[in-house]
Amino acid sequence: MKKIITVQNLLSKGESSTLKHLQRRLFLRQSLTLGALSLLSGCQITEQKDVDQILHAMSAWNDRVQGWLFDPRKLAPEYPESAITHPFPFNAFYDEDEVPVIDEADYRLELAGLIQDKKPWALPELYALPQVSQITRHVCVEGWSAIGKWSGTPFGAFLKRVGADTSAKFVGFKCDDDYYTSIDMATALHPQTLLTFRYADQILPAKYGFPMKLRVPTKLGFKNPKHIRAIFVTNEYPGGYWEDQGYNWFSGS
Amino acid sequence: MAGMQMTENRAQWLSVHPLVVRMTHWINALTVLVMVTSGWRIYNASPLFDFTFPAAITLGGWLGGALLWHFAAMWLLVTNGVTYLLYGLLSGHLRRKLWPIKPDAVLADILDALRGRLSHQDLSLYNAAQRAVYAVLILAMISLVISGLAVWKPVQLQELASGLGGYEGARRIHFAAMALTVALVVVHVSMVLLVPRTLGAMITGRIRRDS
Numbered sequence: 001m002k003k004i005i006t007v008q009n010l011l012s013k014g015e016s017s018t019l020k021h022l023q024r025r026l027f028l029r030q031s032l033t034l035g036a037l038s039l040l041s042g043c044q045i046t047e048q049k050d051v052d053q054i055l056h057a058m059s060a061w062n063d064r065v066q067g068w069l070f071d072p073r074k075l076a077p078e079y080p081e082s083a084i085t086h087p088f089p090f091n092a093f094y095d096e097d098e099v100p101v102i103d104e105a106d107y108r109l110e111l112a113g114l115i116q117d118k119k120p121w122a123l124p125e126l127y128a129l130p131q132v133s134q135i136t137r138h139v140c141v142e143g144w145s146a147i148g149k150w151s152g153t154p155f156g157a158f159l160k161r162v163g164a165d166t167s168a169k170f171v172g173f174k175c176d177d178d179y180y181t182s183i184d185m186a187t188a189l190h191p192q193t194l195l196t197f198r199y200a201d202q203i204l205p206a207k208y209g210f211p212m213k214l215r216v217p218t219k220l221g222f223k224n225p226k227h228i229r230a231i232f233v234t235n236e237y238p239g240g241y242w243e244d245q246g247y248n249w250f251s252g253s
Numbered sequence: 254m255a256g257m258q259m260t261e262n263r264a265q266w267l268s269v270h271p272l273v274v275r276m277t278h279w280i281n282a283l284t285v286l287v288m289v290t291s292g293w294r295i296y297n298a299s300p301l302f303d304f305t306f307p308a309a310i311t312l313g314g315w316l317g318g319a320l321l322w323h324f325a326a327m328w329l330l331v332t333n334g335v336t337y338l339l340y341g342l343l344s345g346h347l348r349r350k351l352w353p354i355k356p357d358a359v360l361a362d363i364l365d366a367l368r369g370r371l372s373h374q375d376l377s378l379y380n381a382a383q384r385a386v387y388a389v390l391i392l393a394m395i396s397l398v399i400s401g402l403a404v405w406k407p408v409q410l411q412e413l414a415s416g417l418g419g420y421e422g423a424r425r426i427h428f429a430a431m432a433l434t435v436a437l438v439v440v441h442v443s444m445v446l447l448v449p450r451t452l453g454a455m456i457t458g459r460i461r462r463d464s
Contacts, residue, residue, distance in 0.1 A: 055322065140299065141316065218408050252409065
């Protein structure tokens with residue numbers, strides 16, 4: 001179980017995604033240089049590192065501010081069925097034909113980290129948990145938004161059921177498409193944060209994250225992991241696929 | 254004789270812009286440049302309209318880089334803007350410089366400007382067209398900040414967002430306020446190019462009175 005969260009495991013999982021990742025990082029670094037240079041002509045190349053550092057320090061500051069702004073009782077607006085966006089956009093760091101195919105019978109949700117009962121969960125067991133629905137707005141970091149209907153089990157109740165240490169700082173996710181991300185515990189316990197198994201009253205289709213997607217209407221879309229394989233609770237900052245490349249970690253709405 | 258010359262010189266210099274105004278002006282100019290160029294890059298990730306901004310005039314290199322700039326510079330924009338507005342309100346600077354704004358005077362000045370007849374004898378006084386442009390620019394930037402907050406926090410600040418037509422409404426207001434700000438900055442910079450003495454005045458705070 002522990003293997004899930006090791007760096008080696010992460011690296012071995014997909015060479016192509018790691019390569020993309022490194023390219024992005026390099027690109028980000030270069031772009032920040034160019035930005036700084038175009039603004040302050042005559043600026044030294046070595047100052048690029050300082051600019052980079054300041055921007056990331058500001059992003060860390062914004063994480064803290066958003067943590068303070070986050071009201072655990074404030075609910076995201078819910079909408080009528082008539083407001084649902086058709087078709088709901090597919091969005092990932094790969095094309096739609098690369099969506100992972102997951103075998104329902106073999107699937108087990110793995111639990112790791114600061115959780116007492118780490119017994120893996122089969123899909124029928126998860127489907128048997130209490131289910132609720134929500135129609136909320138998904139806001140993408142790119143700027144677009146879309147309204148959809150998701151159904152599943154309240155994530156906070158699930159965490160308590162498996163004996164997760166809810167005083168820990170982070171909940172991390174590892175996904176079958178090599179995606180990974182993490183959220184703060186306060187958001188994980190928010191009443192509208194759902195571990196969802198259905199979209200528009202149908203079993204979650206592959207393109208929307210079969211077999212499950214964490215729906216977090218108080219955060220941007222990329223903080224809503226799909227195809228979740230493992231969930232872990234930790235006090236060590238787990239980062240994320242996009243977060244490690246420069247997207248703001250908290251990214252609250 | 255030499256002494257008289259000096260006294261005369263001193264009398265010819267007129268103080269027009271207080272230090273606070275000059276400092277907040279230049280910090281604001283740099284910050285708006287960062288906010289607008291990074292904002293264009295963010296816009297390009299999911300364009301609202303049928304066009305994108307040329308990558309060469311955007312900041313950040315990619316969406317993630319642009320967002321880092323945008324959400325870092327916003328603190329400077331707001332801190333600096335609040336400093337300017339507090340100073341302007343408490344010292345009476347805003348009232349003295351920008352008030353009153355009479356529509357017919359604004360129109361007359363704009364027509365004069367287009368004919369190249371607008372007088373710039375006394376730079377310590379803003380003409381009616383200037384007063385209107387600066388006042389609308391201040392309002393446009395306040396709208397930018399308010400709509401920006403709604404776009405950033407459509408859940409935590411949902412009361413604010415719903416007053417602006419929700420997330421999607423706030424996003425469009427944010428774009429419109431940007432467009433207005435950029436248009437007014439273009440007018441402002443064009444006028445400075447036509448009357449270059451004003452540039453020195455915003456740096457040193459003083460102008461030599463023509464007479």
